Amino acid sequence: xxxxxxxxxxxxxxxxxxxxxxxxxxxxxxxxxxxxxxxxxxxxxxxxxxxxxxxxxxxxxxxxxxxxxxxxxxxxxxxxxxxxxxxxxxxxxxxxxxxxxxxxxxxxxxxxxxxxxxxxxxxxxxxxxxxxxxxxxxxx
Amino acid sequence: xxxxxxxxxxxxxxxxxxxxxxxxxxxxxxxxxxxxxxxxxxxxxxxxxxxxxxxxxxxxxxxxxxxxxxxxxxxxxxxxxxxxxxxxxxxxxxxxxxxxxxxxxxxxxxxxxxxxxxxxxxxxxxxxxxxx
Numbered sequence: 001x002x003x004x005x006x007x008x009x010x011x012x013x014x015x016x017x018x019x020x021x022x023x024x025x026x027x028x029x030x031x032x033x034x035x036x037x038x039x040x041x042x043x044x045x046x047x048x049x050x051x052x053x054x055x056x057x058x059x060x061x062x063x064x065x066x067x068x069x070x071x072x073x074x075x076x077x078x079x080x081x082x083x084x085x086x087x088x089x090x091x092x093x094x095x096x097x098x099x100x101x102x103x104x105x106x107x108x109x110x111x112x113x114x115x116x117x118x119x120x121x122x123x124x125x126x127x128x129x130x131x132x133x134x135x136x137x138x139x140x
Numbered sequence: 141x142x143x144x145x146x147x148x149x150x151x152x153x154x155x156x157x158x159x160x161x162x163x164x165x166x167x168x169x170x171x172x173x174x175x176x177x178x179x180x181x182x183x184x185x186x187x188x189x190x191x192x193x194x195x196x197x198x199x200x201x202x203x204x205x206x207x208x209x210x211x212x213x214x215x216x217x218x219x220x221x222x223x224x225x226x227x228x229x230x231x232x233x234x235x236x237x238x239x240x241x242x243x244x245x246x247x248x249x250x251x252x253x254x255x256x257x258x259x260x261x262x263x264x265x266x267x268x269x270x271x272x
Contacts, residue, residue, distance in 0.1 A: 011165035011166075011228065012166070014215055014227070015165060017219075018223045018225075018226045018227065021220040021222055021223040022223050023222075024222045027221075027222045035146060036149050037148065037149045039149055039224040040224050041220060041223045041225060042220070042222040043215075043218040043221065044220075044221050045217060045219075054188035054189070055188070055251075055252075056186040056188040057184075057252065059251055078147055080173065082173075083175070083177055085178070086176060087175065087176050088173070088175045088176075089175060089181075090172055090173060090174040091173055092171040092172050092173060093171050093172070093173045093184065094148055094171075095147065096148070097144065097145065097146055098147040117251075119189055119191050119249070119251070119252045120188035120251045120252015121252065
């Protein structure tokens with residue numbers, strides 16, 4: 001698909017492509033959507049999809065991913081700790097609980113969903129269910 | 141502060157001035173926490189997507205400059221369908237006081253958070269003066 005022919009040649013091209021899909025209507029807001037943290041990006045790779053979120057400072061054990069039907073739920077807690085006697089000069093990092101659910105417009109093969117968290121970036125691979133994949137119809 | 145409140149979304153802040161950057165692309169300002177103990181000043185910078193090999197820390201003219209490069213090669217074969225945030229490299233600079241022992245600065249990266257420990261020079265550490 002040559003929507004952005006040279007989009008990924010440079011970082012700038014990628015950034016422009018990401019901007020172009022800001023709040024696209026691919027992911028419709030649904031009643032199940034709770035909080036808004038973490039912000040998500042959704043990508044398509046062939047027939048499969050991937051959900052990516054920036055979760056710096058959240059360890060794997062504080063992050064829970066659930067999938068039920070078309071709904072993906074991300075929940076957990078982010079803690080920002082300081083030593084007891086420290087005086088804090090600057091505090092920009094936020095902490096707290098989060099619980100976000102999104103409903104995908106595609107059917108996912110739940111058994112093949114995988115998640116990876118590296119350097120504070122969470123990536124969930126969502127393989128599209130076989131029965132949901134588009135089929136070509138040959139004209140007889 | 142407890143972790144019981146809802147975690148809010150903070151929009152990533154784009155770096156306003158980009159000196160000496162010749163490669164096109166937006167930079168972001170990493171969210172930072174700074175705290176001080178008797179022995180050292182600790183800086184925590186959130187740079188999601190930056191591995192420890194791609195962090196560049198420099199001290200020049202009393203300015204501590206931190207730059208973190210993301211690896212965006214993973215995005216080459218995928219196309220966005222819905223986005224809520226943008227990605228980019230990170231850069232931020234801090235002025236250092238002369239109470240910091242520059243040779244003893246250490247750094248580490250964990251879960252996308254860079255921790256810089258800036259030990260104070262001996263003269264700047266609190267001392268107890270015994271009363272005779």
